[in-house]
Amino acid sequence: MTTTVIKGAKILGGEPADILIRDGVVAEIGQGLAGDTEIDARGLIALPGLVDLHTHLREPGREDAETVETGTRAAALGGYTAVHAMANTDPVADTAGVVEQVWRLGQEAGHCDVRPVGAVTVGLQGERLAELGAMADSAARVRVFSDDGKCVSDAVLMRRALEYVKAFDGVVAQHAQEPRLTKDAQMNEGAVSGRLGLTGWPAVAEEAVIARDCLLAAHVGSRLHVCHLSTAGSVEIVRWAKSKGWNVTAEVTPHHLLLTDDLVEDSPVGSYNPIYKVNPPLRTRADVEALREALADGTIDCVATDHAPHPVEDKETEWAAAAMGMIGLETALSVVQEAMVETGLLDWAGVAERMSFAPARIGRLEEHGRPIEVGAPANITLYDAAVRAEVDPAGYASRSRNTPYEGRTLPGRVVATFLRGRPTVLDGKLA
Amino acid sequence: MKRHLISAADLSRDDALLILDTADELAKISERSIKKLPTLRGRTVVNLFFEDSTRTRISFEAAAKRLSADVINFSAKGSSVSKGESLKDTALTLEAMGADAVVIRHGASGAPHRLAGWVRGSVVNAGDGTHEHPTQALLDAFTMRRRLGPLDGRKVTIVGDVLHSRVARSNVLLLNTLGAEVTLVAPPTLLPVTVDSWPCEVSYDLDSVLPKSDVVMMLRVQRERMNAAFFPTEREYSRRYGLDRDRVAKMHDEAIVMHPGPMNRGMEIAAEVADSPRSTIVEQVANGVTTRMAVLYLLLGGADLGGEIQ
Secondary structure (H helix, E strand, O other): OOEEEEEEEEEOOOOEEEEEEEOOEEEEEEOOOOOOEEEEOOOOEEEEOEEEEEEOOOOOOOOOOOOHHHHHHHHHHOOEEEEEEOOOOOOOOOOHHHHHHHHHHHHHHOOOEEEEOEOOEHHHOOOOEOOHHHHHHOOOOOOEEOOOOOOOOOHHHHHHHHHHHHHHOOEEEEOOOOOHHHOOOOEEOOHHHHHHOOOEEOHHHHHHHHHHHHHHHHHHOOOEEEOOOOOHHHHHHHHHHHHOOOOEEEEEOOHHHOOOHHHHOOOOOOOOOHHHOOOOOOOOHHHHHHHHHHHHHOOOOEEOOOEOOOOHHHOOOOHHHOOOOEOOOOOHHHHHHHHHHOOOOOOHHHHHHHHHHHHHHHHOOOOOOOOOOOOOEOOEEEEEEEEEEEOOHHHOOOOOOOOOOOOOEEEEEEEEEEEOOEEEEEOOEEO | OOOOEOOHHHOOHHHHHHHHHHHHHHHHHHOOOOOOOOOOOOOEEEEEEOOOOHHHHHHHHHHHHHOOOEEEEEEOOOOHHHHOOOHHHHHHHHHHOOOOEEEEEEOOOOHHHHHHOOOOOEEEEEEEOOOEOHHHHHHHHHHHHHHHOOOOOOEEEEEOOOOOOHHHHHHHHHHHHOOOEEEEEOOHHHOOOOHHHOOOEEEOOHHHHHHHOOEEEEOOOOHHHHHHOOOOOHHHHHHHHOEOHHHHOOOOOOOEEEOOOOOOEOOOEOHHHHOOOOEOHHHHHHHHHHHHHHHHHHHHHOOOOHHHHO
């Protein structure tokens, strides 16, 4: 029976302690512990393994952008021990067969746990429900259902989906985007879109759907999760729904906590650079401030990356022709440190709640999102918050390079990640 | 001057005045029987047109040829582009051919910005999506200056589909640079929601603005906009925002009427107004060539013009 001891790590940024891991479980926490393998973690922060509710692994179908293997490597390097793989693959993950395939690929890769998200509607077409129960009962045990990339805009279909998944404690994760208000939309509708002559993507297109869905969830007594909140108005609506006691949760992406729409007009990489094209679009400084505040006060439950890999040729185009999305697994924790920790809005316990405990609760992952305490599965991330480095995607594990942070200096570095006691990352490299 | 002309905002007041003054000099050549200058001999100008626009293309072509440049016309239709070639690959092809300037017309806003990152030559924006059309603004300013003198304090009213108009965006920026006072008139649906952040006034009432206008510039309104509920019917648009004889009667005697073309006669502008002495529409076409000559000359040559014109 081999044991590993992590020496001198500051659990959630607290006092240094040793963490003894035996059989994939935290066996003891204290001082002067010894084990077969010793990891020097002095100066490092120990966080529970991060959990992502919103990852695009692209397999099956777009293996040129990402595979389960490369995407989960990126996840491990970013400190994640579990990711939810979004359903908008080709074929769409709308049957037990596809979700089991993705789940099995995750098992084989072994870098982190992969929990597939099932499509709400067949082919993401928004017309009829996919076999949600079959996906829930499959080996993949799907609990999160989403047509992400597309909005379940039909109110009746959304109501039925919210009701139906109650039978297996599922949750519908809505991509809130009123399709008519966002026809041909290119970027946040505001002063910048007006000047640039790019079709506007109004905040109301997101907020109107969120308001409707909160009311629907309340009406049928279901759980609703709102993907990637991007506007101050969305925050207000979710805050209102929570104040009513309704079972609504929400996520925000790292990039919506840091970047604003004026980068489309003027940035170190020029004007109209589609590296900043993303769905939902980057919004204004006021929106960023509201999102940060909401993540701090718990109105927004968690950070989710919306890691969206795209090959170079889908971004090296004119703006309107470019794909929407940014990669984010390998920079998420650093961006959260910059946007939330260094601004004093969250401490490390708060980061653990927003990036591990809450997403695991929403996704119903029993083995993840547990405090680092005796008896818990040893899913642990060791993080050096003291370093700063320039972002260089050349070394990323993701197959794609569409990061908006290239050349920007970000704080922090994931030093090690443990999945059930087994290191997936050591010394910042895949173990 | 900057290396590229992509936005009217790229031009300082001095740059803009230099272009207009140069165009004034070059206009003299257009009046000669031999209209050609040797200035750009051996230089290559590529007209890269992803949208059909015969008017703009031949205007640039004439401008480049009068400066003795070699002109290559690259039209997207029936070319490698229609077979799926990317803008970047097209750019690299032009680069390999040694284009000194690329004049680009593209349906996507911002395409010239992207192109400028991939080629060494100067990029001239000949209209990108619903963003800008800076040489149109320059030829409009040139036309106004010829009719009215310096533009400082002049009142210019731009009427129509501002939301989708690259002409309006470039004109607002350039006219502001040149000291004119711009008023936009349109139904609220055809103005950007954040138009109050633009350096101009906004009105929904054309009749109240006309008496104080020195210039009334009518924009083309696409009939398809009706289908997206921007306005109810062609007739209603015409009644509220069209320039007919009765409305022209409210303008002062020296005021001029402009239109970038192509016109919808009977919709945004009545035929009798388009053909009236106030109308500068045909002059605008002629001035387009000289203004574009000035732009190419200053971007590619830049030497003193004085000796060549004598």
